[in-house]
Amino acid sequence: MADGGGTGERPELPDRGKPIGRRVVLSVLALGAVGVATGRSISDTLAKIAEHDPTGVLNVLPFGANFRYYSVTGSVPVADPATYRLGVTGLVDTERQYSLTDLAALPQTDIVADFQCVTGWRVPDVPWSGVRLSTILAASGVKAQAKALRFVSFDGTYTESLTLDQARDPDMIVALRMLNGPVTHDHGGPVRLYAAPMYGYKSIKWLSEIQVVDRVEPGYWEGFGYAIDGWVGASNGRNDAPTR
Template sequence: MSDEQVPDGRPIGRRAFFGVVGVGITGLLWGDQVARLVAKSTTVLPAPVRSAIPLGEGWRIYSVNPPFPHFHPATWRLEIDGLVERPQRFTLDDLQALPAAQQVSDFHCVTGWSVNDVRWRGVRFDDLLASAGLLPNATALSFVSSEKPYVDTLTLEQIRAAPDAMLALEMDGKPLTREHGAPARVVMPQMYGYKGVKWVQRITVTDTVKDGYWEQRGYDRDAYVGRSNGL
């Protein structure tokens, strides 16, 4: 799961969520015992989900393998490999030197809550991939998180059809915090948050789409808001 958190380390069990949306979610752990409650309104989606999930205002941070990953700016690298002409290794300074994109978009979690008007700053994927050079048979990007074993995939068609898809480096005017995926995370506003892989350390260009961490546990591969996961 990508973002989101309440304290106390409480799990959300199968009955609370599966019985509502018809998909499985086992062993979901609330991340570090940190509550990131920001001054943003939370727009709740379907009423049945609202009644099953404890809600407050702001973000909830989920983790599949706590604690949250750390990174060291001097040694961190983002690797781009797979079906490319020239594999790349970007430092954080390299990423910040690429053409910057900014946007304001809403974030929707499949468990039923949203955060409106999030300000993101980062890099569009075409700019990120330009120096690597995609091979003709490239059709998808697999995003590998340093929070192992979290991986998820988006097709190039999906990314290019979404003008606000990006690899984000900043949120609300500041560098990403540790709990929000520092130093780099996927932002895909048209899809639910589990597609927004945090702590991205590698992007592998592929010719196939494989189920990611939560798809292997019952979620829809194409996670469009309001059109997937029984919502």
Template sequence: MALYSPQTDPKYQRGDAPVADDPTAGVVVSPDTQRDNRVPDGQYRTRKWPVLHATAVPQIDSSTWQLTVDGLVEEPLTFSLEQFRELPRIKVFADFHCVTAWSRLGNLWEGVSLSTLLQRAKVQAAAKFAVVGAYDANWTTNVPLAALLESDVLLADTHDGEPIDADHGGPVRLVVPRLFAWKSAKWVNRITLTADDQPGYWERLGYHDNGDPWLGQRYRDA
């Protein structure tokens, strides 16, 4: 196996942490990127984009990929990958904080806003949370509905101008910049709106239900 080299890593960041371009240029700028110190306590900046999985990378056929939005909604939705890519698109400039302590600053994501999808689905008043499912079998995560409706949350299929590869959650992954990265589920295939909080894979193993990096919410007792 070849040794890692920054010179051959297209995702390696050189120089200072990227900053947002002109915010009027059609890019949603996550507010955490505007902090004087963009790295939460207990985190460090990485220049790479590390790869971490709970299990193995699923084999996904793009011709049969589907995304379903269901649960407490008036109009359940299902999209093929082609239909997903025809939805209105946004770009989001955001930092990305992993619970294992690394932070990758200045990511440019592109995809579909969660608020756009949920508006189409007509979320019922009783809905307060979402269970996000993935092609990674039996894996889910729970996210408060209010967090999903933030303007910088999206289902992304590109990162820094390139399609998201399978190792990093492609073809489509959730991105919730203001929460720890395990909430930004890879290989997303379902978003189910619920009235009650239903802990997911990592949450059942002791991770925090909310996961705010600025509050140090790594584990349930934080």
């Protein structure tokens, strides 16, 4: 990765890959096997637990594709849809503050794509809808010295980044809807990023600000060794992993 700032190029890969989580607890695996053998009751219970499992130990159990909910702060305030604003700031010709109504009035893009977590679980064929990042950037105008975007969550801690080239990929959207409804609070609503060709940690939840900056600023998980370029299938999402 040149200068630690990302290549900006989307790899052309026939298969986006599926990293395998390593945190396996044998007792939990045994319980999952019982669920398969005895019917749906235990498996359904495990699925509900897994939706709020921050450890990843339930990811390998055979109870179907389910979202797991993560927060790096423990709790996140719920945004009032009436007063929510998405800021576009930094190296732009015109800084903006978008309400939900403003965002809904912009051209909308629909995407059906997988959500792939770097810990190994995947939810296939998720319907998403929102505004392309390229549309938002064009509306504000990007100054010549701009090189990247920095995304800020209203959880007060989480940040992420994309190069300008990555941000202009047509599958990068500011999502207002997912799973055929508004983005819920647990899923990062009222507005989140969906970076379709990248691992889930790049799709920042509870989005509050898009800062246009002059260099890539590594996000929250990059500080713990995650790859700045989080293309699914290019690696297992770790900086120490070989690319293919």
